[in-house]
Amino acid sequence: MVRDFAPRVLAWYDASARVLPWRIAPGSDAVPDPYRIWLAEVMLQQTTVAAVAGYFARFTECWPTVADLAAAEDADVMAAWAGLGYYARARNLLACARAVVAEHGGRFPESEAALRALPGIGDYTAASVAAIAFGRPAVVVDANIERVMARHRLIATPLPLAKREIRAALMPLVPQDRPGDFAQALMDLGATICTPRSPVCAICPLMADCRARGRPDIERLPVKPPKKAKPRRHGLAHWIVREERVWLVRRPGKGMLGGMRALPGGDWTDTRPTESGVAEVNHGFTHFDLTLKLVHRESHDAAAEGEWWPISDLDAAGLPTLYRKLIDKMLERDG
DNA sequence: CATACGTGGAA
DNA sequence: TTTCCAAGTAT
Incomplete structure (x- = not known):
């Protein structure tokens, strides 16, 4: 046969x-x-x-x-x-x-x-x-x-x-x-x-x-190895607006979402931030879950590189789903 | 060999 | 809601 x-x-x-x-x-x-x-x-x-x-x-x-x-x-x-x-x-x-x-x-x-x-x-x-x-x-x-x-x-x-x-x-x-x-x-x-x-x-x-x-x-079949538990991490993303535009940065060329446009923000850690935000999402990655909170900021770091992106044209920015989810949630709330 | 690396659809 | 997992690769 x-x-x-x-x-x-x-x-x-x-x-x-x-x-x-x-x-x-x-x-x-x-x-x-x-x-x-x-x-x-x-x-x-x-x-x-x-x-x-x-x-x-x-x-x-x-x-x-x-x-x-x-x-x-x-x-x-x-x-x-x-x-x-x-x-x-x-x-x-x-x-x-x-x-x-x-x-x-x-x-x-x-x-x-x-x-x-x-x-x-x-x-x-x-x-x-x-x-x-x-x-x-x-x-x-x-x-x-x-x-x-x-x-x-x-x-x-x-x-x-x-x-x-x-x-x-x-x-x-x-x-x-x-x-x-x-x-x-x-x-x-x-x-x-x-x-x-x-x-x-x-x-x-x-x-x-x-x-x-x-x-x-x-x-x-096929037999697969057991999966490990996924830890949860937390992070902040900054919503910085000037004249109908939002400040976007590009993530480092390696690592999570490497090379992609993104909202600025701090590192992702294992402790929940105390600051209150305007929106929050849970997003599942392959090896950890992330809770990302969006907070308003008046300005970005003076030395930071980035671009002022028209809020009305965010589709064209090519943001990873994590950030799209967060922004959509905030816009839905604020209208 | 083990781990890092996204997302969305199906059950 | 949770869990699984899909035409894998780089390190």
């Missing part, structure tokens, strides 16, 4: 592939654009298809080619990424586009190794671009494929240790003729049938030889 693993997966994909803006439909003779494949793959890192769609449309309209993106202003790209999260991706996106232009003549390299050496491209993205854009028989392993394989082969080793087994199990199954479709097929399968909860095994093309099929503990 294992011998026809890829044919079953590909036949299912031919009939059931999701239609996505960055995808070339199976059977189409269109030529994939490595720039669009790469852009989508970076946006999709730890991010849902639904969240990415609008950003992908705006980016490809503003910057149709990798050369256009490489020539863009940092501030414009960071603002366009605002709200999508994991902002190191946007910084690396620009660095990668510029490296492709400066070091590869404006064309993405085709080998997995050369792709892997570019900023923001790790094991997964290097393999997926090699397979999808260039038809290379790379072994693509993302969270969907980990789940499909851990269940099909009943791999109970906890992640991330299981990654090696999963990769070894998948490698001999990759078809030489359609590696890109194979990878996308397994990801679609994981996203729509072999889901984390309530998998729809009855319509799965792999059900005949899936070792986890029918087991009550199928939802526990």
